[in-house]
Amino acid sequence: MPEETNAQLDTDESVPPAEPKAAHMPLDRAIETQADLSAEINALGEAYARALKEGSSAETQPRLDYPPYRSSILRHPTKSLHHADPETIELYSPAFGHQDVHALESDLTIQHNGEPQGERIIVAGRVLDGNGRPVAGQLVEIWQANSSGRYIHKRDQHPAPIDPNFTGIGRCITGPDGSYRFTTIKPGAYPWKNHLNAWRPAHIHFSLFGTEFTQRIITQMYFPGDQLFPLDPIYQTIVDQDARDRLVATYDHSLTEPEWALGYNWDIVLTGPKRTWTENEALGAAGDEE
């Protein structure tokens, strides 16, 4: 398979090997404390609040340049993004269908012989474009840690148990109304090496396509009420509270299934579209339900 990074890499986001003493040894890069990081996060948040008060418009996307997320320091463009009108191929999107994704791939709890450990949940919602139109028949991919906060990835050396019955990968194709639905296990929070005692709030990674390639997005869905939100430099790369809230699912008792699983609802809104739609497209998936 194409990509397998190995454990020797200088990875400031993996934690030391799972030897008994390793977790207590001083970490080279992790000399900064949560208090140091929180001070930086809060200063940036306060500066943003002042700018808003003085009439700046609200930010809706993460900042590419957000120093508290240490690995972004050398990985953000320093020049502003160049405005371009999308052209030709950019105004269309790759097509995915049932050849690409099996219906069972949306259930992350049935990929092995036994039931995974943890709290079974249903995550469902709709994918919409910026005009509120459903994005029908399009690919949604997710990946996540298991219930104890461990990823099935060589580089995740967090000394929490691997669950032999949980891989943490799911896919589905949206329905005619843009709907998606996954059955999975609620992921655990996990530690990383951004600073000493850094913990990521529980999250599920989502990868989405729209009807135009410029709508392509990868993001993370969080769970309501997580106490780690104010401390997490990745969640806080989005400085606007309303924008951050858009990544947090809502507990939805109407999605909850009796004696089976708790339900969370999360809708995703893509940018655009920019292309002038043909009449058929404007009718949406109802026009071609095949």
Place this chain on the structure above:
Amino acid sequence: MSNQTKLVPTPGQTVGPFYGYALPFEKDNELLAPGSPGSIRLQGTVYDGAGHTIPDAILEIWQPDAEGNILKKTGSLVRDGYTFTGWGRGAVGNSGVFTFTTVNPGPTKQVPGKPAAAPFISVAIFARGLTNRLFTRIYLPEDTEALANDPLLRSLDPERRKTLIARRDADGGLTWDVRLQGEGETVFLDFQ
């Protein structure tokens, strides 16, 4: 029924370090089989602001076929070995190098009244440490007149313009590097 309510888009987030067991799939970077007629290798290296290679980035390309047709064919995730869908995904290896097997994109049909756009491959880049995906383009180096007339390239300084034009390799392939930051920083695009 066009509902013109403008909704605020959901924010992006970094792809993180652990996409490697989730996003890659078999033949993800082979838009057609290596060695098949017309196929070329597209390769490059991803660098950070210190000039170091990045071992944890993943790229997607989306392009017309060699005749300039924009395809709407399914089958990118489970490739049948014959159908060119125009889309591929390629993670970099430990040395920061990505590789795709694809074709030279042909010129797409022109919109009447608009200046000719030179053929290009659309690219989305994701990486640990990159808080949101970045979009850019890879242009073919040969048709200098089309490049000179291209609306996007014309709007860029010559120094920056270079970052979007691939080099032609001796074997007919293309090499195009990504510099996320610093000297020779790649031009990244904002479509909003």
